Amino acid sequence: MSLEQAAIAANRFGLGARPGDLQAISGDPRGWLLEQLQPEPSPPAAFAALPATAEAAGEFTKWLASIGLTPDAPALTGKTLAAKGGDGPAMGVEASYIRHFIPGYAAGVAARHQVATTSERPFFERLSRFWANHFTVSAAKADIIALAPLFERDAVRPHVCGRFADMLLASCRHPAMLIYLDNYLSVGPNSPLAHHPEVLPPYLRERMKGLNENLGREILELHTLGVRSGYTQADVTNLARIITGWSIYGPRDRPADGRLFHFIAFAHEPGPQTLLGRTYAAGGEAQGEAALRNLARHPATARHVATKLARHVIADDPPPAAVERIATAFRDSDGDLAATARALVDSPEAWTPRPAKLKPPEDYIVSTVRALGGPPLTGVQLLALLDRMGQRPFWAPRPDGWADAEPAWIGADAVWKRVEWANILATGRAAATDDPVAIAQAALGPGLGPETLSAVKNAETPAQGLALFLASPEFQRR
Numbered sequence: 001m002s003l004e005q006a007a008i009a010a011n012r013f014g015l016g017a018r019p020g021d022l023q024a025i026s027g028d029p030r031g032w033l034l035e036q037l038q039p040e041p042s043p044p045a046a047f048a049a050l051p052a053t054a055e056a057a058g059e060f061t062k063w064l065a066s067i068g069l070t071p072d073a074p075a076l077t078g079k080t081l082a083a084k085g086g087d088g089p090a091m092g093v094e095a096s097y098i099r100h101f102i103p104g105y106a107a108g109v110a111a112r113h114q115v116a117t118t119s120e121r122p123f124f125e126r127l128s129r130f131w132a133n134h135f136t137v138s139a140a141k142a143d144i145i146a147l148a149p150l151f152e153r154d155a156v157r158p159h160v161c162g163r164f165a166d167m168l169l170a171s172c173r174h175p176a177m178l179i180y181l182d183n184y185l186s187v188g189p190n191s192p193l194a195h196h197p198e199v200l201p202p203y204l205r206e207r208m209k210g211l212n213e214n215l216g217r218e219i220l221e222l223h224t225l226g227v228r229s230g231y232t233q234a235d236v237t238n239l240a241r242i243i244t245g246w247s248i249y250g251p252r253d254r255p256a257d258g259r260l261f262h263f264i265a266f267a268h269e270p271g272p273q274t275l276l277g278r279t280y281a282a283g284g285e286a287q288g289e290a291a292l293r294n295l296a297r298h299p300a301t302a303r304h305v306a307t308k309l310a311r312h313v314i315a316d317d318p319p320p321a322a323v324e325r326i327a328t329a330f331r332d333s334d335g336d337l338a339a340t341a342r343a344l345v346d347s348p349e350a351w352t353p354r355p356a357k358l359k360p361p362e363d364y365i366v367s368t369v370r371a372l373g374g375p376p377l378t379g380v381q382l383l384a385l386l387d388r389m390g391q392r393p394f395w396a397p398r399p400d401g402w403a404d405a406e407p408a409w410i411g412a413d414a415v416w417k418r419v420e421w422a423n424i425l426a427t428g429r430a431a432a433t434d435d436p437v438a439i440a441q442a443a444l445g446p447g448l449g450p451e452t453l454s455a456v457k458n459a460e461t462p463a464q465g466l467a468l469f470l471a472s473p474e475f476q477r478r
Helices: 003-013 021-025 029-035 053-057 059-066 089-118 122-134 148-159 164-173 175-180 202-207 214-223 233-242 285-297 299-313 320-332 337-345 361-372 379-389 412-429 436-447 450-457 462-470
Strands: 246-248 261-263 273-275 278-280
Touching: 003 021, 003 029, 003 122, 003 436, 021 436, 029 337, 053 059, 053 148, 059 089, 089 122, 089 148, 089 361, 089 379, 122 148, 122 299, 122 337, 148 164, 148 175, 164 175, 164 214, 164 285, 164 337, 175 246, 214 233, 214 285, 233 273, 233 285, 273 285, 278 285, 285 299, 299 320, 299 337, 320 337, 361 379, 361 412, 361 436, 379 412, 412 462, 436 450, 436 462, 450 462
Parallel strands: none
Antiparallel strands: 246 261, 273 278
């Protein structure tokens, strides 16, 4: 039995040990991780209870109509609605936006938290969160706030143990991504629509004026090859042309089966296109699918994905040997993400006793709740808490997602907010019968250092001992 490896499995690969977890998995910590690399037959109940994506997709337009605005309102389309003070009608719009969307958004945050804190498959959950951050969509863009919490459920979770190419295609066809990166507005310069814009309603005519490169650029830079991998601006432009017409159905023309992705041939750039030296024949939607599948198989994609996975689990400066091992598994399996994750588990560098990763705020909150068995937190409470700590869920500031390295989370103010919360939580929870030493040992096992153990053991009250444990370097890291 190895409690040390059990603690690494539960805290570094998983989302934090619950009472009894370390003993339960100590017989075969690696086997416990590998058993989790199975597709889930259906989403967890908390995710399944969220609205259908088809329902959420029309919420922004419905809200605009409810306040007498059209989708071309310049202050709302493609910009963040920040709920800050102000004068005049704009504040009324912001207040209406908050009333309409925040309850549903908070429900999505609560569902994600509930799944993470109660899951029996925390390694699967960590991978789901990793891939959702890799393919970031953000509610910082006002018109996808209802969709952002559903993207992980729809586009990511079904493929966590499947093929990377399938996850890439699912993300590029999801309405959240198509709206977030504006591809639904992209028009091929030589397409029939570019020559006959009069077929569009006036508000769309003003917005669908030409080629939009946002999604094409992020596919190359963030989702597949990575920066400095050899692609050029011409490749960005040509990929943007290849995926013109990748759009969504509007609420009035949506088919009965609820499909949302809509390839609009009328907006697609005609003719063959060259990407990374390979020419793709004209073929409508199939041209884009072929290009994306080849990008998924590119050696630079394998290295980019492997580097990010190793950075996420092992160290901010990922060990080259681990990166190569993971990249090889990705390449040799044709992007099989379960095989790729197995290579991560099989990397000796991932099992060093000393924790090298600082938990970002959301991981810190989740691991705290798992260690303590509570407290129950509502979506609104989570929003306030994580916003204060700087990581509001589904609200990354840029398409590259939340930072996955220590400098982003180690500032004095950020650390103080964690200590402050640890004190408040411990004061509100600890009873005379609580044993903070037992709680700390159950969460960290041999990872609990002697200095922290002594401090927790010699604390004047259970509340003080619990606060010292939650604020300790060992618990802050994984």
